[in-house]
Amino acid sequence: MYKRKQDAKPQVISYDRVKSYMQWMIERYGDYSAKTLLQKANLLFKDDKQFNEPALDYLIERGIVDDRRYAERLTISFAEKNIGPNKIKEKLYAKGFSSQIINDCVSAIETSDEDYFDKALTLKIRKFGEDPIEDIKLKQKALRHLISKGFSYSIANKVVSYSADEEY
Numbered sequence: 001m002y003k004r005k006q007d008a009k010p011q012v013i014s015y016d017r018v019k020s021y022m023q024w025m026i027e028r029y030g031d032y033s034a035k036t037l038l039q040k041a042n043l044l045f046k047d048d049k050q051f052n053e054p055a056l057d058y059l060i061e062r063g064i065v066d067d068r069r070y071a072e073r074l075t076i077s078f079a080e081k082n083i084g085p086n087k088i089k090e091k092l093y094a095k096g097f098s099s100q101i102i103n104d105c106v107s108a109i110e111t112s113d114e115d116y117f118d119k120a121l122t123l124k125i126r127k128f129g130e131d132p133i134e135d136i137k138l139k140q141k142a143l144r145h146l147i148s149k150g151f152s153y154s155i156a157n158k159v160v161s162y163s164a165d166e167e168y
Contacts, residue, residue: 013048019055021045023064031070034060035096068104071097075105082119085110087150113155120151120159133160 011017021044022037032040034056041052059065071092078088085106092102124142133139139160146156 013045013051015051015055018045018051019058022055022059026059026064031073032065033067033070033096034065037065039096067097068101071095071101071105072108075109079109082123082149084116084120084146084150084152084155086152087148090150116151116155117158120146120149120155121162123149124159124162132162 018041022041025037025040026032037059038052038056041055042049045052056065074092074095075088078091083091088109089102089106092105093099123146127145128138128142133142142160143153143156146159147153151159
């Protein structure tokens with residue numbers, strides 16, 4: 001009938017098996033950072049980790065795993081979702097990218113304060129309406145919301161006190 005796990009033959013871990021697993025992960029689920037892919041391989045092949053790094057190096061040499069390309073794609077995606085620069089940096093750091101790549105990607109999309117102001121204003125209007133906020137508690141809530149989305153305090157403060165009659 002069914003084989004029990006105890007009766008099953010132990011699988012031999014080899015360089016090709018690890019490399020195939022990493023390629024399958026990328027094909028099936030999309031891009032990964034090198035750090036994340038290595039962590040996943042270390043979890044699966046925890047008994048014998050000697051092939052994990054050479055397999056990852058092979059994929060990096062062939063251009064299959066490219067941290068910079070993946071970070072740029074994520075950065076553009078986050079920017080389109082009206083996420084501020086600080087939150088973008090936080091999310092990229094959580095994915096395991098180096099600080100050099102993070103700074104390069106964020107500086108490539110960094111725009112003027114007006115653009116960030118417009119993005120923050122869009123978020124504020126969506127959640128709190130167009131009118132300037134007079135209530136102190138609601139104003140603090142709006143500030144916390146915008147700061148949690150990655151905008152600086154100065155931009156969040158301008159947005160919260162902004163009315164449509166004023167010029168930025």
